[in-house]
Amino acid sequence: MTHILLVEDEVKLARFVELELNYEGYQVSVAYDGLTALMAARELHLDLVILDWMLPGLSGLEICRRLRSIVDKVPIILLTVKDEVSDRIVGLDAGADDYLVKPFSVDELLARVATRLRKSQQADVAEVLEFEDLSLNRRTRQVYRDQRLIELTGKEFDLLEYLLTHPRQIITCDRILEEVWGYDFMSDANIIEAYIYYLRLKLEANNEKCLIQTVNGVGYTLRD
Structure with missing residues (x-):
């Protein structure tokens, strides 16, 4: 089963997204802060990470950079209220593969998840x-x-x-x-x-x- 790590400190939003992902057939682990997310990334076999930019303690950007050293090939979708081109560039350069602005449609999030998983699975084997x-x-x-x-x-x-x-x-x-x-x-x-x-x-x-x-x-x- 496809395993997704959701990193989101808003408990109600995290629970809502978790249920929607479960309904689509994904296994979901939830972390409410960056340190828990890093521990989960080390211990779990992950297929995708959904990561909030604004987190308590370590920022989502720092978590993204650290995740890249742990799960280099795993797609990361960044969730944020920041919508300027410069912000998107910063997020993508930190290692994110995709970027979704809050508030977002759950249908759009699910579509992004499906797209990123498909691209990850279809990666060319040429080194x-x-x-x-x-x-x-x-x-x-x-x-x-x-x-x-x-x-x-x-x-x-x-x-x-x-x-x-x-x-x-x-x-x-x-x-x-x-x-x-x-x-x-x-x-x-x-x-x-x-x-x-x-x-x-x-x-x-x-x-x-x-x-x-x-x-x-x-x-x-x-x-x-």
Whole structure:
């Protein structure tokens, strides 16, 4: 049975979400603070984590970062009242795979859960992706440009990984949002532009040629 860890300090909301997840057939463990969540992550075999940003003691962001060292491949959905693009970038860079703003529809949460679980189960088995002098190792999460190691944030890595799985294809912004962020982010589509900018800065830091090309009015492509 799919096992989900729900980390939420609002007891009534936690109980409501737990019951809805149970009804969908998921096994749910609930933690009301960050330290309990970290202990559960170490002891349980988890398939997904739903994590509130605002927690007593350790913040949800710090918990997210620590969870990533324990359950590196497990999807994390972050719940928060923060809705600015900058906040979303911070949350995603902390290691979250998805982001849901409170108050939210339980149907939307269930859809996000199903999407993230499906993507996790369908992950490509290829360990190393390469294009020109660029290589990405999915297991070690290391990226090299020729012999130069490039340090990327979690979401920068995810975006580059997606581009590397579709070389020379023109990928629309809508498709990138759906596949990398996993939900409709149309009102904040400029988040892709921001991440592409960050990626280019790092990939071309030594004046290497540009590999990520902009297709005006459409999206992006990885090509020489």
